[in-house]
Amino acid sequence: MTKDERPVIRGLATGVAGLDKILGGGLPEYSFNLVAGGPGSGKTTLAHQIVFANATPAKPALYFTVLGEPTLKMLRYQRQFSFFDTKVAGAAVKFINLTEEVSAGDLTKVLEKIVEEVERTKPGIVVVDSFRTIVSKLNGSENTSLFGLDRFIQRLALHLTSWEVTSFLLGEYSEEEQRNPVFTVADGVFWLSQATDRNSVVRKIQIVKVRGRAPMPGLHTFRITNDGVEIFPRIPEQTNTRVSQKRNRQSTGIPGLDEMTRGGVVSGDAVMLTGPAGSGKSTVATQFMVAGLKAGEAGVIAVFEEYPEDYLARAEARDADIGRMIRSGKLELIYLRPLDLSVDEALHEILKAVNRVKAKRVVIDSLSGFEVALAPTFREDFRESLYRLVGTLTATGVTVFMTAEVVEGFSDVRFTAERVSFITDELIIQRYIEMAGELQRVMAVIKMRGSDHSHELRTYEITPKGVTVGPALTRYDGIMTGVPSLRLNAAPGQRTDIVKAKPSVRPAKPAAAKRRK
Amino acid sequence: MATAQVTARELAKRLVDRETSTGASKTTRASAAALAGEGLYRALSRWIGSDGCHALFTRARAQEQPANRALESLQLSPRHDPYITGVEESIEEYGNDATADALESMIVGMIELLGRLIGVDMATSLIERSLSEFAQDNSGSEKRRAKA
Numbered sequence: 001m002t003k004d005e006r007p008v009i010r011g012l013a014t015g016v017a018g019l020d021k022i023l024g025g026g027l028p029e030y031s032f033n034l035v036a037g038g039p040g041s042g043k044t045t046l047a048h049q050i051v052f053a054n055a056t057p058a059k060p061a062l063y064f065t066v067l068g069e070p071t072l073k074m075l076r077y078q079r080q081f082s083f084f085d086t087k088v089a090g091a092a093v094k095f096i097n098l099t100e101e102v103s104a105g106d107l108t109k110v111l112e113k114i115v116e117e118v119e120r121t122k123p124g125i126v127v128v129d130s131f132r133t134i135v136s137k138l139n140g141s142e143n144t145s146l147f148g149l150d151r152f153i154q155r156l157a158l159h160l161t162s163w164e165v166t167s168f169l170l171g172e173y174s175e176e177e178q179r180n181p182v183f184t185v186a187d188g189v190f191w192l193s194q195a196t197d198r199n200s201v202v203r204k205i206q207i208v209k210v211r212g213r214a215p216m217p218g219l220h221t222f223r224i225t226n227d228g229v230e231i232f233p234r235i236p237e238q239t240n241t242r243v244s245q246k247r248n249r250q251s252t253g254i255p256g257l258d259e260m261t262r263g264g265v266v267s268g269d270a271v272m273l274t275g276p277a278g279s280g281k282s283t284v285a286t287q288f289m290v291a292g293l294k295a296g297e298a299g300v301i302a303v304f305e306e307y308p309e310d311y312l313a314r315a316e317a318r319d320a321d322i323g324r325m326i327r328s329g330k331l332e333l334i335y336l337r338p339l340d341l342s343v344d345e346a347l348h349e350i351l352k353a354v355n356r357v358k359a360k361r362v363v364i365d366s367l368s369g370f371e372v373a374l375a376p377t378f379r380e381d382f383r384e385s386l387y388r389l390v391g392t393l394t395a396t397g398v399t400v401f402m403t404a405e406v407v408e409g410f411s412d413v414r415f416t417a418e419r420v421s422f423i424t425d426e427l428i429i430q431r432y433i434e435m436a437g438e439l440q441r442v443m444a445v446i447k448m449r450g451s452d453h454s455h456e457l458r459t460y461e462i463t464p465k466g467v468t469v470g471p472a473l474t475r476y477d478g479i480m481t482g483v484p485s486l487r488l489n490a491a492p493g494q495r496t497d498i499v500k501a502k503p504s505v506r507p508a509k510p511a512a513a514k515r516r517k
Numbered sequence: 518m519a520t521a522q523v524t525a526r527e528l529a530k531r532l533v534d535r536e537t538s539t540g541a542s543k544t545t546r547a548s549a550a551a552l553a554g555e556g557l558y559r560a561l562s563r564w565i566g567s568d569g570c571h572a573l574f575t576r577a578r579a580q581e582q583p584a585n586r587a588l589e590s591l592q593l594s595p596r597h598d599p600y601i602t603g604v605e606e607s608i609e610e611y612g613n614d615a616t617a618d619a620l621e622s623m624i625v626g627m628i629e630l631l632g633r634l635i636g637v638d639m640a641t642s643l644i645e646r647s648l649s650e651f652a653q654d655n656s657g658s659e660k661r662r663a664k665a
Contacts, residue, residue, distance in 0.1 A: 065566070069564070070566065070568070070569050071566055071569055072565045072569040072572075072573075072631075072634060072635065074568075075565075075635045075639065076632075076634050076635050079635060079636055079639060086638045086639045087642075089639060089642065089643075090638075090639070090642030090643070090645075090646060091642075095564045095565070096563060096564065097563060097564060097566035097567075097569070098563060098564065099566045099567070099568065100566075100567065100596070115543060200652040320592075355637065458596060
């Protein structure tokens, strides 16, 4: 036999955002699945969402409820979700209460009732909520020991599969109970959990197994909103491939900075701008975005430190066009500040926005705010998570411009507070220096992978119209110490072209210099 | 009510009328209303459980009783057949019309309560579908009528 006659296992679209992806391509049709997790972990919502995405009058869904959450209350709460379509519920979803059969304490009767309803309805999907209640109610009863739980589960699984039903058993299981026969028989095991860390709660899902598929490993965060469960896959597909593109230059919108970068930042690069508070990082980031918009490149700004309205008001004060850009759909401003955020969720939101507006530029303002917005559990591996986020975003071809706040003393030079400069292709720093008793701002391009760039330290000013870069401080030494001194061989006349903005620069005392000599 | 613009009273009336039209000529309005309530309880119990259904009927009876004294003679017995008992006694004490009105009010109250809990459209759809399936499975009121 030369022809490949393996049966094709079709993937059922679950209707749950992100779930098909972590399952390795949808749910195997006619599989027998266990959805396990503690109370409130989202099992019932997940099951309803799958049911409503797949039930049709021709292939309806059967939803068996047992003791535990009363059906009436379940319906009352579940119908708050946007996916709960009353028309579908009326025509294609049938809720059946098994309380009486379970109360009788006879597994045979429970099985018979399920089989009877399946044969009568010929459903495409069957849910038993909660299967754990059936088992705990029957445990220890004479009938259970005679019939055997293993055998019951096997017969149920076989029966449902032979009727070409994709089924879900929901149950409150703990991780120690994985030796339970239901875990062995199940084709798929979805584990839902809620991790509490300090004051934040993070929901996670793990696909423990899916027969016939290669699920995405690891714990994936998810959120339950009015639209139901939304899963944020841990390893986005995009990390494996990268959009190939020409390394064009993109203007930063600041002529002086474009000079320093030899024509602008490189498209598709991850650029980081670091500096202390008030150094103008957000201003530069906004100018970078506006320059792109004016060149016809759509963009996304993710803000973490201030409300979008405030951010927009400040940005519009400098450039009135920015609000118009948002209204025209060229720019999307997204606000991510829930304090229980996961990096994967942030990435997901940014990617969605990138795809919506077909962005070429993304601004993340700032990494410091982003780190604070994360649930504590994700702050521990912030560097690794950021590495994935940046890698995934740049793989799509967008240029990512990030800002990061550094806390520095005048003699302490650090390129980034988060020690994440290694993930960037281009690094620009801003800092304060003291000249003649006044604070001055300087910036420098530290690195540009695969590209030449200026090595100058240049002063800059923040004006009502944005950042303006001044000339290089070529006549000064010790700028990075924060307290520069004029070179001894600098001609007196050269002083004024050094710092035009602040002409009162005090040169080093000639007498002291002589003494040192 | 929402989907078919059917109110709880119209739906209840439809249930009672169905029992009246399919019954024998001797069927009184009160016994038809009792059969309608009985059928509603049996059918809905399959969806929301007998305890859930009984809880709704109990609340509806308590709500309607001040205005319908005939409900005092009626008993609701979950997981028993029949579910509604004391109809004859009520007819004897309050008359056929008062008993029929009381039972119909209780059914209306129950449907309204279900509508408030899960939404009017969902409640209507659930009741209509339940009754239709229940009728198909058990030859509907015929068996119950024979028992009654």
